[in-house]
Structures are given as structure tokens and as C-alpha cells.
Amino acid sequence: TACATSNRSGDSTLYQGLGERSGIAKIVEDLLYRIVEDDRIAPQFKGIDVVQFHTNLTDQICEISGGPCTYTGRAMTEVHEGMNVTETQFNALAEQLILAMEENQVSTSAQNRLLGRLVELHPDITHR
Numbered sequence: 001t002a003c004a005t006s007n008r009s010g011d012s013t014l015y016q017g018l019g020e021r022s023g024i025a026k027i028v029e030d031l032l033y034r035i036v037e038d039d040r041i042a043p044q045f046k047g048i049d050v051v052q053f054h055t056n057l058t059d060q061i062c063e064i065s066g067g068p069c070t071y072t073g074r075a076m077t078e079v080h081e082g083m084n085v086t087e088t089q090f091n092a093l094a095e096q097l098i099l100a101m102e103e104n105q106v107s108t109s110a111q112n113r114l115l116g117r118l119v120e121l122h123p124d125i126t127h128r
């Protein structure tokens with residue numbers, strides 16, 4: 001399309017670059033293993049419903065990357081309410097996501113496009 005880097009709806013290039021829903025599900029699975037190994041964020045995730053988290057984060061990334069999914073989880077502000085997620089923690093999760101994408105041979109440009117879209121959620125996630 002004429003505006004491949006900024007168009008959201010109707011452009012599935014990023015979704016393809018992430019390996020479609022199955023590729024995204026694998027990235028999120030690898031991210032989960034990385035989260036529990038990362039002392040900066042692991043304590044926050046203690047006792048979560050892993051299956052629900054996996055399904056909902058996969059659907060969310062699928063949808064925001066232009067894929068044919070609908071996120072049915074809770075609003076980001078509601079989910080992260082009372083967690084007091086810090087900047088350091090947000091960046092730690094982003095770093096683990098980058099490593100998980102790297103592990104799954106996602107191109108640097110696709111990585112950066114996804115991160116750009118997730119950064120838009122930053123105000124809804126931190127300091128809640």
C-alpha cells in the first residue's frame with residue numbers, strides 16, 4: 001500500500017512479519033518463559049492465569065499488527081490497576097519481547113513496528 005509503515009487497519013504486513021497468529025502465539029509463549037526468569041518483572045506475574053494471559057496477549061498482538069483477531073481481554077488500564085508498573089518494568093518486558101522475537105527470526109523492521117504500536121499503550125499500563 002501507499003503507506004505501509006503507518007497504516008494500521010487493512011495492512012497485514014506486520015501481521016505476516018510476525019508469522020501470523022501461530023507465530024505470535026509462539027513468541028508470546030517464549031516471552032512467558034523469559035518473564036518468569038526476569039527478576040525485574042517475575043514477582044508481578046506470580047499466580048496469574050497463564051493460559052488466559054497467553055491467549056489474550058496473543059489476540060492483542062494479532063489485532064494490533066493488523067491480523068484477523070479480536071482482543072477480548074480486559075482494558076489495559078483495568079488489567080494493570082494497582083500494579084504500579086514502573087518504567088524499568090515496562091522496558092524490561094519490552095526487552096524480553098525483543099529477545100523473544102529475535103529468537104523467532106522476526107525482522108528488525110517488524111520488531112520495531114510492533115514496539116511502536118505497543119508504546120502507544122504505555123500510558124495505560126504504567127503507574128496504575
Ligand code: HEM
Binds near residue numbers: 048053079090094125
Ligand atoms: C507492552 C507492555 C504490556 C502489554 C501490551 C501488556 C498486555 C497485557 C495483556 C493483554 C494482559 C492480559 C489481560 C487479560 O487477561 O484480560 C496482561 C496481563 C497482565 N500484565 Fe501486562 N502488559 C504489558 C506490560 C506489563 C508489565 C510491564 C507488567 C508488570 C511488570 C505487566 C503485568 C501484567 C500482569 C501481572 C497481568 C495478569 C493480570 C491478571 O490476569 O490478573 N504487564 N497484560
